[in-house]
Amino acid sequence: xxxxxxxxxxxxxxxxxxxxxxxxxxxxxxxxxxxxxxxxxxxxxxxxxxxxxxxxxxxxxxxxxxxxxxxxxxxxxxxxxxxxxxxxxxxxxxxxxxxxxxxxxxxxxxxxxxxxxxxxxxxxxxxxxxxxxxxxxxxxxxxxxxxxxxxxxxxxxxxxxxxxxxxxxxxxxxxxxxxxxxxxxxxxxxxxxxxxxxxxxxxxxxxxxxxxxxxxxxxxxxxxxxxxxxxxxxxxxxxxxxxxxxxxxxxxxxxxxxxxxxxxxxxxxxxxxxxxxxxxxxxxxxxxxxxxxxxxxxxxxxxxxxxxxx
Amino acid sequence: xxxxxxxxxxxxxxxxxxxxxxxxxxxxxxxxxxxxxxxxxxxxxxxxxxxxxxxxxxxxxxxxxxxxxxxxxxxxxxxxxxxxxxxxxxxxxxxxxxxxxxxxxxxxxxxxxxxxxxxxxxxxxxxxxxxxxxxxxxxxxxxxxxxxxxxxxxxxxxxxxxxxxxxxxxxxxxxxxxxxxxxxxxxxxxxxxxxxxxxxxxxxxxxxxxxxxxxxxxxxxxxxxxxxxxxxxxxxxxxxxxxxxxxxxxxxxxxxxxxxxxxxxxxxxxxxxxxxxx
Numbered sequence: 001x002x003x004x005x006x007x008x009x010x011x012x013x014x015x016x017x018x019x020x021x022x023x024x025x026x027x028x029x030x031x032x033x034x035x036x037x038x039x040x041x042x043x044x045x046x047x048x049x050x051x052x053x054x055x056x057x058x059x060x061x062x063x064x065x066x067x068x069x070x071x072x073x074x075x076x077x078x079x080x081x082x083x084x085x086x087x088x089x090x091x092x093x094x095x096x097x098x099x100x101x102x103x104x105x106x107x108x109x110x111x112x113x114x115x116x117x118x119x120x121x122x123x124x125x126x127x128x129x130x131x132x133x134x135x136x137x138x139x140x141x142x143x144x145x146x147x148x149x150x151x152x153x154x155x156x157x158x159x160x161x162x163x164x165x166x167x168x169x170x171x172x173x174x175x176x177x178x179x180x181x182x183x184x185x186x187x188x189x190x191x192x193x194x195x196x197x198x199x200x201x202x203x204x205x206x207x208x209x210x211x212x213x214x215x216x217x218x219x220x221x222x223x224x225x226x227x228x229x230x231x232x233x234x235x236x237x238x239x240x241x242x243x244x245x246x247x248x249x250x251x252x253x254x255x256x257x258x259x260x261x262x263x264x265x266x267x268x269x270x271x272x273x274x275x276x277x278x279x280x281x282x283x284x285x286x287x288x289x290x291x292x293x294x295x296x297x298x299x300x301x302x303x304x305x306x307x308x309x310x
Numbered sequence: 311x312x313x314x315x316x317x318x319x320x321x322x323x324x325x326x327x328x329x330x331x332x333x334x335x336x337x338x339x340x341x342x343x344x345x346x347x348x349x350x351x352x353x354x355x356x357x358x359x360x361x362x363x364x365x366x367x368x369x370x371x372x373x374x375x376x377x378x379x380x381x382x383x384x385x386x387x388x389x390x391x392x393x394x395x396x397x398x399x400x401x402x403x404x405x406x407x408x409x410x411x412x413x414x415x416x417x418x419x420x421x422x423x424x425x426x427x428x429x430x431x432x433x434x435x436x437x438x439x440x441x442x443x444x445x446x447x448x449x450x451x452x453x454x455x456x457x458x459x460x461x462x463x464x465x466x467x468x469x470x471x472x473x474x475x476x477x478x479x480x481x482x483x484x485x486x487x488x489x490x491x492x493x494x495x496x497x498x499x500x501x502x503x504x505x506x507x508x509x510x511x512x513x514x515x516x517x518x519x520x521x522x523x524x525x526x527x528x529x530x531x532x533x534x535x536x537x538x539x540x541x542x543x544x545x546x547x548x549x550x551x552x553x554x555x556x557x558x559x560x561x562x563x564x565x566x567x568x569x570x571x572x573x574x575x576x577x578x579x580x581x582x583x584x585x586x587x588x
Contacts (some may be wrong), residue, residue: 032422032425032426034422173443173444174443176438176441176443176444177443179427179435180435180438182425183421183422183425183427183432183435184416184420184421184435186385186390186414186416186420187414187416187435187487189388189389189390190388190389190390190409190412190414190416191409191414191438191439191491192406192409192439193438234426237426238426238427238428238471238473239426239427239428239431240425240426240427242426243426298471
């Protein structure tokens with residue numbers, strides 16, 4: 001593990017790990033609120049936002065992309081609420097209608113637009129471009145201390161690290177509100193916790209994670225990381241605090257193992273080319289969830305394990 | 311010792327006939343006074359222009375048929391669901407300014423008991439008003455939460471996951487959380503729904519203790535046969551207010567007929583007339 005690793009693998013692994021953790025943290029609460037589909041929805045609806053942002057600005061620079069994606073996410077949240085209330089249908093169906101429509105619209109606009117000059121296509125939207133986020137100026141581990149080399153780090157790395165830190169900070173700050181409002185919304189309102197705002201803030205944070213991660217790693221990882229690590233973590237413990245910690249471990253594990261398997265796995269089996277890192281990371285997270293289902297200490301079937309009356 | 315009116319900690323007002331009555335102020339006033347409360351989910355109101363006054367140091371029942379708006383009345387009073395119109399005063403202050411004096415016990419079925427947390431953790435949620443968003447849960451506070459759990463007979467279950475509890479045990483945990491709030495007004499939504507007989511006795515004992523300590527209890531209650539035995543005051547509702555007053559004079563076959571209409575069989579009314587009159 002020398003210069004090659006630092007140059008070609010270190011930054012993609014770190015970006016993948018930060019993206020996975022940033023999505024897994026809010027995913028814990030989305031799953032407990034039975035809103036896991038929201039993460040799925042957001043990661044799809046950012047596509048039309050990004051395409052429109054490209055049409056308006058003519059570049060694929062980070063800031064306009066993020067603004068476009070955030071705008072699309074907000075439009076989607078409003079549309080989902082509108083469909084749910086005006087159409088009187090259940091939230092899952094409302095989300096399904098909105099996010100498939102918006103994603104399809106994004107694909108159509110993308111097809112009708114000349115994006116051949118830039119790296120923007122449907123495949124990129126799904127898979128991201130993790131493998132291309134290499135650190136050309138790195139010459140070895142020593143480059144981590146070299147300001148000149150550090151300046152040429154792919155911009156996705158600091159961006160993803162900051163988003164990850166921001167989400168972690170917000171979660172720690174509002175932990176008590178999140179926990180109480182997620183468990184018992186009526187009680188939370190009664191003691192003066194703005195439970196509605198907490199729920200809305202959670203969706204906004206999930207949107208920030210999805211938008212930030214989308215560009216680097218694509219929507220497949222985003223969807224997988226919102227659901228798989230927290231769901232696997234839930235099977236490891238009966239404490240919310242421990243569940244969130246496990247979800248971070250599983251998210252990081254999936255990112256690192258997924259990247260390594262994608263890059264080196266095919267070679268071990270005699271194949272020539274590496275496979276998609278994003279696809280492999282999502283697959284590993286699914287395997288982790290499968291293992292947790294089979295061997296997790298707190299898996300149980302519905303109706304099992306009631307204590308006898310005292 | 312001569313005390314000027316301004317220096318009196320608990321101001322009193324001399325009534326016209328010379329009797330001294332407590333005036334409205336902190337610690338006094340009607341525990342829960344509702345005026346013109348109206349709530350609507352769709353086109354039809356669930357609760358329409360309801361007035362109610364629940365007395366201090368008493369156990370009050372909110373009684374009415376399914377869909378009469380009992381839970382809605384309670385939640386809207388608390389501001390848990392928005393009200394279309396109406397004013398709610400708790401001890402003489404708007405409910406929003408009196409949250410520290412209210413403990414609310416929602417319906418047991420309103421939460422997901424598979425949530426990853428323990429019994430004692432749920433009870434500690436009752437300390438939220440004291441500790442706030444970032445305050446530390448000191449050892450003394452943890453001890454108090456444990457004592458509340460002990461009061462409902464659930465101390466042995468402190469570190470169980472809440473999904474492992476029976477329905478009655480879950481209801482006791484919710485009551486323990488309300489006890490941790492150390493409130494002056496307890497609002498309970500169907501506290502006896504689907505619980506075993508032992509739990510029902512345990513809950514009623516705790517509620518009677520609270521009443522003896524001078525606190526007000528208001529509970530949505532569906533079992534008409536236990537109203538006279540458990541409660542002092544009754545509020546009959548069917549979207550609109552039907553009747554309100556002491557159980558002895560207000561809980562009568564006539565008011566029940568008015569509340570339930572044809573839905574209450576005549577035989578039930580006869581039974582209630584006997585127990586109610588006894």
